[in-house]
Amino acid sequence: MSHHQLDARRLLCPMPVIRTQNKVQGLAPGDTLEVICTDPGAHHDIPAWCRIHGHHVLESRQQGHEWIITVQVGASAN
Amino acid sequence: MSTPRKAVALISGGLDSMLAAKTLLAQGVHVEGINFFTGFCVEGHTHAIRKKDQEKPKRNNALWVAEQIGIKLHIVDVVDEYKDVLLNPKHGYGSNMNPCLDCKGFMVKKAHEWMLAHGFDFIITGEVIGQRPMSQRKDTMPVIARESGALDRLLRPLCAKLLPPTLPEREGWVDRERLHDFSGRTRKPQMALAEQFGIAEYAQPAGGCCFLTDVSYSKKLVDLWTGRGTREYDFDDLMLLKVGRHLRPRPHFKLIVGREEGENRFMEGYRHQFTHFQTVSCPGPLVLADGGALSDDDLHLAAGLAARFSQGRDAAQVDVQVTDKTGVSRTLTVAPLSAGQIPAEWYV
Numbered sequence: 001m002s003h004h005q006l007d008a009r010r011l012l013c014p015m016p017v018i019r020t021q022n023k024v025q026g027l028a029p030g031d032t033l034e035v036i037c038t039d040p041g042a043h044h045d046i047p048a049w050c051r052i053h054g055h056h057v058l059e060s061r062q063q064g065h066e067w068i069i070t071v072q073v074g075a076s077a078n
Numbered sequence: 079m080s081t082p083r084k085a086v087a088l089i090s091g092g093l094d095s096m097l098a099a100k101t102l103l104a105q106g107v108h109v110e111g112i113n114f115f116t117g118f119c120v121e122g123h124t125h126a127i128r129k130k131d132q133e134k135p136k137r138n139n140a141l142w143v144a145e146q147i148g149i150k151l152h153i154v155d156v157v158d159e160y161k162d163v164l165l166n167p168k169h170g171y172g173s174n175m176n177p178c179l180d181c182k183g184f185m186v187k188k189a190h191e192w193m194l195a196h197g198f199d200f201i202i203t204g205e206v207i208g209q210r211p212m213s214q215r216k217d218t219m220p221v222i223a224r225e226s227g228a229l230d231r232l233l234r235p236l237c238a239k240l241l242p243p244t245l246p247e248r249e250g251w252v253d254r255e256r257l258h259d260f261s262g263r264t265r266k267p268q269m270a271l272a273e274q275f276g277i278a279e280y281a282q283p284a285g286g287c288c289f290l291t292d293v294s295y296s297k298k299l300v301d302l303w304t305g306r307g308t309r310e311y312d313f314d315d316l317m318l319l320k321v322g323r324h325l326r327p328r329p330h331f332k333l334i335v336g337r338e339e340g341e342n343r344f345m346e347g348y349r350h351q352f353t354h355f356q357t358v359s360c361p362g363p364l365v366l367a368d369g370g371a372l373s374d375d376d377l378h379l380a381a382g383l384a385a386r387f388s389q390g391r392d393a394a395q396v397d398v399q400v401t402d403k404t405g406v407s408r409t410l411t412v413a414p415l416s417a418g419q420i421p422a423e424w425y426v
Contacts, residue, residue, distance in 0.1 A: 048141040
């Protein structure tokens with residue numbers, strides 16, 4: 001299992017989701033991905049995308065104007 | 079028991095595509111959604127920029143629909159490929175810069191490619207005959223099927239009974255009798271079907287999902303091309319057309335003036351790509367200058383406009399910091415332009 005980061009700052013919905021989706025496609029089940037966003041919509045959309053694709057949101061926190069969302073790739077990834 | 083057939087559904091986030099997918103799910107078909115991001119999708123963007131809108135609850139309706147009906151959704155970035163659709167629409171534009179028929183054909187074509195690459199059997203859309211003047215007419219539906227390459231693997235569950243049977247119907251992958259015969263602009267059949275499926279909440283009927291149908295946005299896009307002398311654009315251009323006041327005081331440059339805190343913060347991310355203006359003797363908006371080389375007169379004119387939109391608009395003079403693309407700054411002291419000095423035609 002490995003940990004990855006994705007800088008999705010300044011990207012607006014749905015680009016943070018698209019970047020997350022594309023990054024997760026290259027990861028293995030159990031891997032974690034920390035996504036940093038500035039679009040507040042991302043903290044709704046990335047968890048929604050995770051729920052429908054069987055991934056898990058381990059943490060979603062706001063830090064100033066940024067949202068940091070940590071996703072764990074699910075067993076039946078993609 | 080045989081393996082269910084697999085359909086990829088174009089999901090816009092509106093009610094029709096939701097019902098089309100739900101209709102097939104009810105027949106035991108495996109459905110996954112696909113949604114294309116062209117760069118012109120209204121969804122989310124400006125809502126995420128303006129401060130007053132950030133307090134409202136937000137959601138991506140396509141994702142929300144997918145979750146409500148229990149399907150996966152694949153969102154595909156087609157910003158670059160979409161340029162050719164916008165710049166060279168075979169079937170022309172609608173009332174603004176909206177190439178609706180070419181757009182629908184393009185999306186079905188991309189869905190068809192996805193279908194082939196992922197081992198799916200057919201494509202479904204939420205199209206209804208007669209609902210849209212350009213892309214959803216009985217005579218244009220075969221055009222979309224033909225030009226996309228999807229042919230009779232394109233099924234429109236909401237109006238299928240009014241169209242010749244497609245491959246999924248002829249092969250018995252779906253039961254044609256349990257498809258629908260909706261037509262026209264009325265929403266009543268869709269609302270009744272939603273009720274039948276127990277769907278109580280859905281996004282308001284479509285029509286405003288694409289910025290290209292918006293007269294103001296289309297005007298700004300055409301102005302951008304005219305100002306540059308070329309119909310080129312990139313993703314950042316599309317984003318910046320959605321924020322600020324746009325004024326073109328001279329043919330070779332325009333100004334983008336932030337209207338509030340959220341827009342100013344968003345535009346800050348672009349300031350290194352543009353000569354930009356910021357009042358320093360009083361609070362004021364960030365102003366980006368988009369265009370060719372600016373003369374000293376141009377810089378003073380732009381500074382005067384920046385001052386006009388600042389809190390120092392009534393002052394005799396305002397200090398405006400001008401920073402060029404290399405990061406070199408200087409301060410100009412200017413008289414703010416009066417309202418009467420800004421011709422209406424400067425506003426794009």
